[in-house]
Amino acid sequence: MDERARHLLKSLIEQHIAKGVPVGSRQLARDAGLNISPATVRNVMADLEDEGYLISPHTSAGRIPTHVGYRFFVDALLRVVPLSAESNRLLIHRIGFRAPDVEQVLHAATGILSELTHMAGFVRVPRRATRILRHVDFIALREREVLAIFVTDKGDVENRLIRTEHPFGTAELAQAANFFNATYGGRPLQDVIHNLQRDLQQSRHEMDRILRSAMELGEEMLEEDQQRMLIEGEFQWLDLPELAGSERLRELLAAVRQKRDLVHLLDESMRGSEVRLFIGEESGYAPLSDCSVVSAPYSVDGEVVGVLGVIGPMRMPYQQIIPLVDGTAQLLGRALSQS
Amino acid sequence: MDERARHLLKSLIEQHIAKGVPVGSRQLARDAGLNISPATVRNVMADLEDEGYLISPHTSAGRIPTHVGYRFFVDALLRVVPLSAESNRLLIHRIGFRAPDVEQVLHAATGILSELTHMAGFVRVPRRATRILRHVDFIALREREVLAIFVTDKGDVENRLIRTEHPFGTAELAQAANFFNATYGGRPLQDVIHNLQRDLQQSRHEMDRILRSAMELGEEMLEEDQQRMLIEGEFQWLDLPELAGSERLRELLAAVRQKRDLVHLLDESMRGSEVRLFIGEESGYAPLSDCSVVSAPYSVDGEVVGVLGVIGPMRMPYQQIIPLVDGTAQLLGRALSQS
DNA sequence: ACTAGCACTCATGATGGTTGAGTGCCAAGG
């Protein structure tokens, strides 16, 4: 592909991103800035179509990029622009501080992604597999109801109600908690569960019921984030002419609610430490075949624990979206880390 | 309005609910079961239109009920059917047990409402104003980061990260927590905050910073539920021919995201203890003027703490929706109460 | 190698006629 073809492809994609309609040879010839006639442009476009970068919806429409075209565009032609000062200010304002509450800051990140991009924003909740158990508490709520509370070193808190056969006194529970903290505190959650499992096999004691439930809570904490992700702003898709009113939109919404496959896709993208793009079919996930996913992993204290990003039409302003998603990931990581 | 007119109105509304299209005189004459000609039906319908129960979208369409018509229908003509065995089973399966986690059961209730009705389900989170503070914990997370944890008697847990000027030792924090629990434990949250506010005015101590933050957390717990509600299944509205693709849908979604006015409306409906209906304009809230809201308050330990329900088109099968919303409210209340 | 010209395609939108469901009104009949 020669320089001129590249330039035309770039120009075409930019126009299509801006307008959303197929781009014809006349308009492209005019806007590309080369001194070239529409007929010449047509020849080039025909070549690009043969090579799979473009496609025409029907004979007498202009052409639109394929996912291959977009891929070439972002890899070879795109020049990302730095985050606008205003967006940056907004980001910092919303998620720039060490959060008082993990849930809140995740929610804020999802929201700001969606707002600034006018697409759906998502945040995969932080993985807790390597978390360290900081503190456990058992609190008598009522007769025969005990509330177990787990705290990890990153400051997230989970709780669970346990019903017991016999009533427990405050002192008894405090003792159990002390034992628990002394034995398992300061160790990774995974170890805690593992050891607890082993230890419980041997003894048989009424207090076991509480410990066993505590273990289940720990297991849930690890399993839960296999599934959880926040997503917000799906309704923005209603504004897209390429999706609105069609069956595809329905499918997409259903798929996003399902989350399973999406979570799987995102976990893939957590391996690297860079922004990743899944353009159209590249995700290998049918309901997303008209969409692009831009994702970036975020790290807490140097370790990648989650991923966030946006889901929108293939036709999205990548040069702004990419730095935005990147910046959000950085800030979220910092907000969740030690200052 | 005589018996025949009532019967025809009932029949018309039932048909319109079932089919979603305007009902004409011929069809109504046939399906109403009275031995009556379409012309007669037309006369009756014209009267009903004059009285405001019906309206015709245009000259040669049939007629559809107004919100006045629906109101009369549900108040005077509707016979609610008991909850189907299957729905009941599903409800109990999903929210019939004392929940291990409050959030989870609220979420489950929202989901099941949406699924069973094919409309949007919502749950207003339980009010905590009258909750009793059961336990407070201060946990040193890292150097100069303290996690404050509040537990109420109903078993919900809130936490907040507090940054401190100076590092605190575990013993110090335990002492603070002990003091806190001894002084304020077992008292209603509102009192706790009030007293704390007063007590803090006098002394000036480094530990105050923690207590002050704890107070703020308490305040947030009370304020937060001014705003919070869960809502799910808005996307089901896409299937409705009367909303789909129009600007109204957009408005509705935006309004629901906004929540403010909606929450206000629902708080109104918490006064009684019965199922309440807001049909169309009755809500006094423009974006909802094409919709109906069916809501029912739920109680924990005998006290109304929240409200749940569904939002859907005016044209909804009230005779099934009403018992369903009612039943869900009962079950949710029970799931959150002492067994 | 580029371009002008030309025949061709096809979505889009306007036009107009037809159909069918439905209405209001009136006059005749129980």
Next chain:
DNA sequence: CCTTGGCACTCAACCATCATGAGTGCTAGT
């Protein structure tokens, strides 16, 4: 007086037709 059949009228929905215009591929001439 209520009911009913009849009739003229309305109007959305559907369909076919047509013009328009943007766009294409191809070819021949520069």
